[in-house]
Amino acid sequence: MNDFIAARSQMALSLGFHIIYSCIGMVMPVFMAISNYKYIKTKDPLYKHITQAWSKGVAIFFATGAVSGTMLSFELGLLWPKFMEHAGPIFGMPFSLEGVAFFIEAIALGFFLYGWDKFNKWFHWFTGIVVGVSGVVSGILVVSANSWMNSPAGFDYVNGQYTNIDPIKAMFNAAWFSEALHMTIAAFAATGFAVAGIHALMIFRKKNVTFHTKSFKIAIAFGAVAAILQPLSGDLSAKGAAQRQPAKLAAMEAHFHTEPYSKLLIGGIPDTVNKKVNYGIELPGLLSFLVHDDFKTPVNGLDKIPQKDQPNVPVTHYAFQLMVAIGMFLLAIGLLYFFALWKKREWLNKSWFLKLFIAATPLGFIAVEAGWTVTEVGRQPWIIQGVMRTSEAVTPMPGIHYSFYLFTLIYFTLSLAVVFLLSRQIKMVPELYDHN
Amino acid sequence: MLYVVIIFLFFSILLYFLLGGADFGAGIIELFTSTDNKSRTRRTMYKAIGPIWEANHMWLIIAVVIMFVGFPVIYSDMCTYLHIPLLIMLLGITARGTAFSFRNYDAIKDDKMQDLYNYIFVYSSFITPLFLGIVAGSVISRQIDPGAIDYLSTYIFSWLNWFSVMVGFFTVALCGFLAAIYLIGEAKEQFDVKRFTKKAVIMNAVAVGFGGLVFIAAEHENVHLAHWIFGNPVSLIAVIAASLSLVLLWYLLSKGNTKVIRILAAFQVTMILVSVSYRHFPNIIMVKGGHNLSLLKDHAPMATINDLGWGLLLGSLLILPALGYLFYSFQTKQSRAN
Numbered sequence: 001m002n003d004f005i006a007a008r009s010q011m012a013l014s015l016g017f018h019i020i021y022s023c024i025g026m027v028m029p030v031f032m033a034i035s036n037y038k039y040i041k042t043k044d045p046l047y048k049h050i051t052q053a054w055s056k057g058v059a060i061f062f063a064t065g066a067v068s069g070t071m072l073s074f075e076l077g078l079l080w081p082k083f084m085e086h087a088g089p090i091f092g093m094p095f096s097l098e099g100v101a102f103f104i105e106a107i108a109l110g111f112f113l114y115g116w117d118k119f120n121k122w123f124h125w126f127t128g129i130v131v132g133v134s135g136v137v138s139g140i141l142v143v144s145a146n147s148w149m150n151s152p153a154g155f156d157y158v159n160g161q162y163t164n165i166d167p168i169k170a171m172f173n174a175a176w177f178s179e180a181l182h183m184t185i186a187a188f189a190a191t192g193f194a195v196a197g198i199h200a201l202m203i204f205r206k207k208n209v210t211f212h213t214k215s216f217k218i219a220i221a222f223g224a225v226a227a228i229l230q231p232l233s234g235d236l237s238a239k240g241a242a243q244r245q246p247a248k249l250a251a252m253e254a255h256f257h258t259e260p261y262s263k264l265l266i267g268g269i270p271d272t273v274n275k276k277v278n279y280g281i282e283l284p285g286l287l288s289f290l291v292h293d294d295f296k297t298p299v300n301g302l303d304k305i306p307q308k309d310q311p312n313v314p315v316t317h318y319a320f321q322l323m324v325a326i327g328m329f330l331l332a333i334g335l336l337y338f339f340a341l342w343k344k345r346e347w348l349n350k351s352w353f354l355k356l357f358i359a360a361t362p363l364g365f366i367a368v369e370a371g372w373t374v375t376e377v378g379r380q381p382w383i384i385q386g387v388m389r390t391s392e393a394v395t396p397m398p399g400i401h402y403s404f405y406l407f408t409l410i411y412f413t414l415s416l417a418v419v420f421l422l423s424r425q426i427k428m429v430p431e432l433y434d435h436n
Numbered sequence: 437m438l439y440v441v442i443i444f445l446f447f448s449i450l451l452y453f454l455l456g457g458a459d460f461g462a463g464i465i466e467l468f469t470s471t472d473n474k475s476r477t478r479r480t481m482y483k484a485i486g487p488i489w490e491a492n493h494m495w496l497i498i499a500v501v502i503m504f505v506g507f508p509v510i511y512s513d514m515c516t517y518l519h520i521p522l523l524i525m526l527l528g529i530t531a532r533g534t535a536f537s538f539r540n541y542d543a544i545k546d547d548k549m550q551d552l553y554n555y556i557f558v559y560s561s562f563i564t565p566l567f568l569g570i571v572a573g574s575v576i577s578r579q580i581d582p583g584a585i586d587y588l589s590t591y592i593f594s595w596l597n598w599f600s601v602m603v604g605f606f607t608v609a610l611c612g613f614l615a616a617i618y619l620i621g622e623a624k625e626q627f628d629v630k631r632f633t634k635k636a637v638i639m640n641a642v643a644v645g646f647g648g649l650v651f652i653a654a655e656h657e658n659v660h661l662a663h664w665i666f667g668n669p670v671s672l673i674a675v676i677a678a679s680l681s682l683v684l685l686w687y688l689l690s691k692g693n694t695k696v697i698r699i700l701a702a703f704q705v706t707m708i709l710v711s712v713s714y715r716h717f718p719n720i721i722m723v724k725g726g727h728n729l730s731l732l733k734d735h736a737p738m739a740t741i742n743d744l745g746w747g748l749l750l751g752s753l754l755i756l757p758a759l760g761y762l763f764y765s766f767q768t769k770q771s772r773a774n
Contacts, residue, residue: 056543059541060537060538060541062490062537063490063533063534063537063538064533064537066490066533067530067533067534068530069497070493070496070497070500070526070529070530071529071530073497073500073501073504074500074515074523074526076504077504077511077512077514077515078519078522078523081512081513081515081516084504084508084512084515085508085509085511086508088504088505088508088511088512088736089505089506089508089736089737090740092504092505092506092736092740092744093505093740093743093744093747095501095505096501096502096744096747096748096751097747097751098501099494099497099498099501100747100750100751100755102494102497103491103494103497103751103755103759104754104755106490106491106493106494107491107755107758107762108758109490110490110491110762110766111762111765114766119765165736165737165739165740166739167739167740167744168743395516396516397516397590397591403523406527410530414530414534417534417538421538421541421543424542424543424544425541425543427543427544428544
């Protein structure tokens with residue numbers, strides 16, 4: 001494995017690991033705040049127990065997310081020193097604000113986790129809200145830094161020099177809103193379905209049914225609403241990509257040839273040698289419609305982009321297809337849930353119904369990973385779109401593959417540990433939180 | 437505004453050393469506690485650092501962010517030449533943070549897993565400040581050599597030298613000392629107060645010992661440490677103040693004071709940091725061959741520094757009161773519970 005591929009793999013691994021923890025760290029506090037609110041309002045101790053059970057989970061995820069985030073802030077420099085040297089002053093603003101937001105999150109979490117029955121109950125509740133809000137703000141800020149890499153702004157690049165730097169303009173680059181929106185909704189959808197799925201499994205096994213049903217309801221409400229909204233924000237993101245990163249959009253769609261009535265592709269195996277797609281379903285004109293709002297105007301294909309500036313087409317395409325397929329499935333079962341709530345209450349405890357949600361447990365996170373693969377692999381070979389190549393940014397230090405193996409081992413171990421701890425938390429629910 | 441940013445950088449590094457250091461130190465103390473008393477130490481420690489440890493480590497994040505936004509060239513050089521010790525430090529931070537939360541949040545507490553978490557926690561508490569100290573020593577050791585051509589002298593000997601390693605051990609001993617002093621004030625029973633006092637004495641002696649070795653190693657590696665510290669009035673006063681405060685600390689401790697000694701210990705570490713960094717400020721990385729990296733020269737464009745400064749100022753308006761209240765409320769609630 002050469003050093004460049006090792007560095008990219010290590011970065012991908014670290015981000016792929018961190019993103020799960022940050023999504024959960026953003027969203028779970030919101031769930032906690034809701035159940036804590038219900039507890040304060042109804043005095044039903046079950047809600048207190050749900051909040052406490054969740055907060056144990058949050059503490060585990062937050063600690064893991066905090067250390068993997070610390071790791072990332074160093075890895076940016078350890079793996080991509082040339083990138084950070086030039087990009088740091090331009091796109092660093094959201095990172096410094098994120099540092100502030102994250103700090104506040106950690107302080108509020110200290111109050112929330114250790115402050116049960118020690119503070120005024122509304123103050124305690126409020127600190128939970130602060131954890132959630134600062135978590136979401138951190139997420140938005142980090143994504144805004146990433147969106148700058150896709151849509152660089154706030155500087156002039158003349159003869160290899162970066163001049164006229166404006167960090168605020170860089171932060172509010174053209175892609176920040178659509179990317180931040182897409183990611184925030186994705187975090188709610190993925191976490192909502194994952195949490196709901198775990199509780200659905202416990203309901204299915206007839207364990208502490210009331211406890212798990214109440215928990216399920218809070219989680220799925222967020223997951224389902226997010227899944228229903230997500231296609232709208234996805235449309236916004238894709239239109240943005242068409243405008244700013246035509247290579248990425250073309251790779252997502254495996255769209256080799258620029259022609260009128262551009263086809264939307266569903267599935268298919270891209271053949272990059274012969275520039276065609278096998279076994280896909282093609283819907284003529286639909287891609288043109290999605291990008292330009294009319295069926296005829298051609299969408300730029302890969303033929304408009306020099307070979308050396310093209311991303312890996314199959315990877316980007318498969319990741320995109322996977323993300324969309326999961327998104328559609330979650331949308332469907334989200335609608336089904338609301339339908340059951342409205343018309344068919346008896347479905348809610350049917351085993352086929354629960355099985356659907358159990359099956360969906362990991363799907364949201366798989367979609368999140370796939371989505372990040374689209375945005376990151378789809379930007380290649382650039383680290384800063386159109387300005388700096390990823391290969392120019394990599395550290396000169398040889399032997400990065402050892403570091404990659406080490407990180408793989410660590411993240412693998414940590415993932416196992418977290419799964420192990422969560423399963424023990426769930427196993428202890430009857431003893432700790434719900435004696436009935 | 438550049439000075440505002442530099443002051444924030446200095447304080448976040450200092451606070452990380454003090455708060456994060458005491459935090460690491462708690463693990464070091466646990467490492468050097470006899471098996472019989474380990475669980476007592478653990479209980480005191482959990483009460484003392486449980487609610488605040490995450491926040492303590494945020495100072496590192498703030499320092500790193502200031503570095504890569506405000507001083508990108510310095511950050512990128514550190515990351516290149518000190519890749520390996522930084523990496524080990526990060527692994528230590530990861531292992532330690534996760535082991536600490538896992539042992540508290542594992543729903544089942546009475547099996548072998550607790551031993552494993554403890555084992556990881558105490559050793560990573562030792563390794564992390566060791567490498568933090570090595571990094572701190574390396575940046576001023578003049579062993580970083582951009583002109584080096586082979587792997588060893590570029591990426592290994594930049595940090596693996598007597599001076600950096602001795603600074604590493606000195607840092608470990610200081611962390612242990614800070615933690616012992618802190619834990620004295622947290623201990624509920626006289627038995628524990630005595631134990632932690634003894635630890636403080638040992639850590640103090642070890643720190644003095646390694647402090648001496650740092651000077652010897654500095655001479656050996658041609659680092660003009662003695663000249664930096666004794667060659668100018670500010671550093672000299674800082675060193676004297678540190679030594680006097682140490683005497684005062686032991687006097688007060690013998691009188692049974694447990695709170696003022698914390699301030700004195702923190703003051704001491706601050707003075708050590710001031711006395712070392714004053715002479716070569718604004719140079720932050722001393723490179724072989726003399727091209728030093730300076731905070732006043734090698735910074736980001738002023739537009740960035742201005743925005744960063746404002747961001748930090750506004751951010752600290754939010755952070756500092758909240759953090760102060762966090763420390764205050766858990767301190768008072770703790771003592772009310774006693």
